[in-house]
Amino acid sequence: AQKVTQAQTEISVVEKEDVTLDCVYETRDTTYYLFWYKQPPSGELVFLIRRNSFDEQNEISGRYSWNFQKSTSSFNFTITASQVVDSAVYFCALSEAMNYGGSQGNLIFGKGTKLSVKP
């Protein structure tokens, strides 16, 4: 069975601090995708990044960076120099590449990490 674990329920930091959100996943598939989504208080789900299981290259996008390690089944997310606008719930998610119905797999989300950045 597939599972995503985000052990940190809530994190509170002061502006300009760096913060890392942890994500550990379980799957028996050899081909799968990993995602991070941001959900601000307004409620929409904002796509941040997608990684496929064959691409372990780390990625940096501005203040955001992601570390994907298959050996530890982890896909961690780091925000450098956090800002108040980063306050949100962050979800890590996993999907199989394709399901038996022929479509691409649905997302399995972790419980989310609520990040509060204080000025």
Add this chain to the structure above:
Amino acid sequence: AAGVIQSPRHLIKEKRETATLKCYPIPRHDTVYWYQQGPGQDPQFLISFYEKMQSDKGSIPDRFSAQQFSDYHSELNMSSLELGDSALYFCASTLPWGSGSGNEQFFGPGTRLTVL
């Protein structure tokens, strides 16, 4: 760029009533997914449609049904509503397999259903 459209954005119903949520995927997207997110919870997969056929089923109650129409829009029908059905309902869509999108699901803004 076109996004996933959901209507209505907010809906208030009484217990035991019915509700219909609508989703219009991005043009050329062939798969539609429905998710339910309860207060303080993570989104849970309900059901998906691929080329207008039900593709996969998650934790969708028997009181709920869904379908995808010839124009690819989808509707989630909910009957005998219960207090516990109060949630944010998201629709998402994806490009066809092999398009290079890597199963990136584009989410709509959600429909917030409140059952009183």
